[in-house]
Amino acid sequence: MGKAQKKKAMRRHNPMRVPDSHLPQGLASASETSSKTEAILPIIQKMQGTDVAERKWACVAVSNLIQNDPSTRRLLQGKNVVGALITRLTDSEEEVAIEALGALRNLCIDGGYDICAEMYNKSILVPLRTFVPKVSTTLSQYLEGAQNAPENAQTLVYEFADNLITVLWCLSETSNKALTAINEMKLTPFLMSFLAAREKIPLAPVTAAAQCLYVLTDDNYPAIADVRSDGSYIACLMSILTPDETSPPPNPNGKAPVDSPDPRAVTLRVLASGILRNISPIPPPSAASAVDVDKDIVLPQLQPVVSALSLPEASASALELISKSQQDSTTPNIEKLSLKNTPKTDHKSPAEIELERLEGRLRTVQLALEILTGACATLPDPEPETEGEVPTGANEEGDDDIAEDAEDDDADLPPDMDMAIDNDVAMDASAPQPLPALVQPLLALIQPTTLSFPPLAAPSPHPPTTSALSAIHVAALECLNNIFLALARSGGGGGSAADTAGGRAVWDAVWAALGVVGTQTGPGQERRRAMWEVAVGVLWGVASVYRGSLDPNPEHVRALMALCDGASAAAATDAQLRVKCIGTLECLAMSPAPASLEANATIAAYLLSMLPSLSAPVSPAGTEPMLQAAASLIDIYSDEGAPWDGNFRTGGYLERLAESVEGVKKAVRAIDRRKEGGRELRRRGEEVRDNLVAFVEYRRGLGL
Incomplete structure (x- = not known):
């Protein structure tokens, strides 16, 4: 089953707020769908x-016009608004x-990677480099004698710092070239100065600095080394996680207290946890070097964050605020825009401001889930794997085929490209472990709301909220995926009747969520597809852990087959989706219930x-799914005493498997080791080929 990896493509605390994939491409279509076309040229x-x-x-007008309006944003891009704004960064008037800079910041957040790439290519880092030391010097002056500086001047500097840091963090996720250039700026002391001064300055630039540092320390050694090198940095991060004595106590029911502090304080703790996880293991002589970051920091800090959120309540609040916002709409005429206020807050009603706060809380939970995804891969601790211990043939007990692809570091690829295990490793472990406590809140977070999809x-009445909700569903599924991957490796979760009931509850909850998501496809529906892709990995994990305890539902079987058939044999991501579907079907085929024999035959x-045949020597499913199908058939029918083995004998499966051997051999020989993932796939193919040959000989030798 595929292990969900953290990828830079998913690390954005505030990714593209208004997804625009559903819009037709081109300036002409953008002009047709924008109500502000005439305002662009002026x-x-x-x-x-x-x-x-x-x-x-x-500059102010740009920020106001692009808000929740991808068509107008595209029109402005077509008129080189990015280049014009970068030029204004060196304007003679401060x-x-x-x-x-405020407009560029909003473009980064609302426009995503394409706009960030355009900014980098148009040399935005040249002026930004000059801003960093200026802001740093001013911050030091304010901290040394803040009472001497006018309040409005301080506010201006802090907002400028927030915008500057946000642009730098977004740019750092754009490309390796941009990241390398930002590494050369040595931003760690600058960013840490905001975290160290968090009690004296507004939270906005502090959380922006934490977010930037979190992204920079994600699999990026220069930044990791910078943070590790200074014990005061680690001490500062640890101190952020220490409860403030003045903060209200947590509510025992898990909900945030009514008088809770600024939600960005929660975001800051989440980010500090993520940074510490990114730089772990923490080297001595820091006192934190003995800390197990996942168990002692990440889980205790982040599990309450994800447990406290009620998505139905959040969705209901959003709908109420949307209604108020529409009733009190004060969208200004472009000619009357105020020149006094900042781009971030111009002309927003109280309901619109509350909607942004709600979105911020949702994004914080999304961020916490993404950090937890990595930690969940070690819950419970898997047994250390013996190097080179790979099964080579089939036997009466059933052999486990293990395929592990190297982790892909390409930020543009989906996170689920790391094939970890394909069946129930160590399912006969003597001490099964119960489901982790995190599972229950995750199951609540995968259930869609009326605003999710x-x-x-009928487009969403508030796309940013919809984007945040659907992102939370996907991130929660990724956590579950890794939890059940770890459980399958350790043999946990399959012991008592209570454990089995828990597994069935998870299985039912995932299918319930998918039932609400539906199968609608097309532009703008990418998150539905992502839900299915990740959810099938969870289903495979659950089915592996509780193999034999889940009776196959014909509707589920048909849905998995349809999803598998709908995937493209040529697409690498779709090949992984097919593999997960096949692995899940394999587990369902091994139910001992008499009523499940028909499903076993259908799946077989x-x-x-x-599989290839004499008449069709090339598999229509693609090489990797074909190999998984062969391995699954071997596992299903490795025990001739199984209740479903009658299907194997009466269905003539042995002859069909024997007929496929030559085709499998040719397919394995054709795997190009030079291609990405080719070496691992070739190794996997050779294992399956050898197992298939051994299995055919074994079954023939039985004479059944």
């Missing part, structure tokens, strides 16, 4: 004009540069159809 003209007030106005024909026939 903005660009005034941004490049000689009047300071107009240049400032134009206020214009401040507003330009609106149909394409389906898996056999994926």
Whole structure:
């Protein structure tokens, strides 16, 4: 089953707020779908004009126009608004540069990677490099004698720092080139200075600094080494996790107290936990070097965060706020935009501000889930694997085929590209472990709300909330995926009747969520697809851990087959999806219940159809799914005494498997080791080929 890995593509605390994949491409279509087309040209003209007030106005206008409006954002991009704003960063008037940076910050958040890449290619880092020491110097001056500085000047600097750091963090996720350039800026002391001063300055720049450092320390050795090298940095991060004596006590029912502090304080603790996990193991002489970061920091800090959120309540609150926002809509005429306020808060009603706060809380939970995903891969601790211990043939007990692909570091790939195990490792372990306590809150977070997956024909009334909700569902499934991967490795979860009932509850909960998600496809429905892709990994893990305890539901069997058939044999990500579907079907085929014999035959026939034959020497399913189908058939029928083995004998499966041997051999020889993942796939193919040959000989020798 596939282990969900943390990828930079998923680390954005605030990813593209308004997904725009459902919109037609091209400026013409953007012009047709935008209600502000006529405002674009005046903005660009005034941004490049000689009047300071107009240049400032134009920068503010960009921030206001793009909010929740991907069509207008695309139109502005088509008019080179990014290049124009970068030029304004070196404007002779400081206020214009401040507003330009704010607009660029909002473009980063609302536009995603494409806009960030455009900014990098247009040399935005050149002016940003000059801002870092200036902000650092000003921050030091304020901290040494803050009472001497006017309050509005301090506010301006802190907002500027927030915007600067946010742009740098978004750029660091854009490409390896951008990350390398930002590494050269040596930002760690700058960012840590905000964390160290968190009690004296606003939380916004502090959390932005923590987010930037969190992203920079994600599999990025230069930043990791910088943080590790200074014991005061680690002490500062640890101190963020120490409860503030002035904070209200936690509510015993797990819900946040009514008078809870700024939610960004929670975000800060989540980020500090993530940074410590990124830099672990923490080297001595730090006192934290003896700490088990996952068990002693990540789980205690983040499990309450994800447990406290009620998605139905959040969705209901969002709908109420959306209604208020629509009733009190004060969307300004572009000509009347205020020049006094900052781009982030111009002309927002109280309901709109509350919606942003709600989105922030949702994004914090999403972030916590993404950090927990890595920790969940070690719950419970798996037994150490013996190097080189690989089964080579079939026997009466049934052999376990293990395939492990190297982790893919490409940020553009889906997180589930690491094939970890394909069946129930150590299911006869003598001390099965119960389900971790984290499972129950995760099951609550995978259940869609009315705002999570609106149909394409009726777009979401508030796309940012919809994006955050659906991201939480996917992230919670990834945590579950890794929990059951770890359980399968350790042999946990399959002991008592209570444990078995818990496994069935998880199985039913995942299918219930998928039933709400549905199978609608097309532009704008990518998160539905992601739900299925990750959920099938969870189903495979649950089915492996509770093999023999889950009776196959014909509807589930048909759904898995349909999903597998709908995947492309040519796409690498779809090949992984097919493998997971096949692995889940394998486990379902091994139910001992008499009523399950028909499902066993249905599944076997389906898996056999994926194997090469004399008439069709190339598998229609693709090489990797074909290998998984062969391995699954071997596992299902490795014990001739199993209740379902009659299907093998009466169905002529042995002859069909024997017929496939030559085709499997040819397919394995054709695997290109030079391609990405090719070496591991070739090794896996050779194992399956040898097992298949041995299995055919074994079954023939039985003479049944």
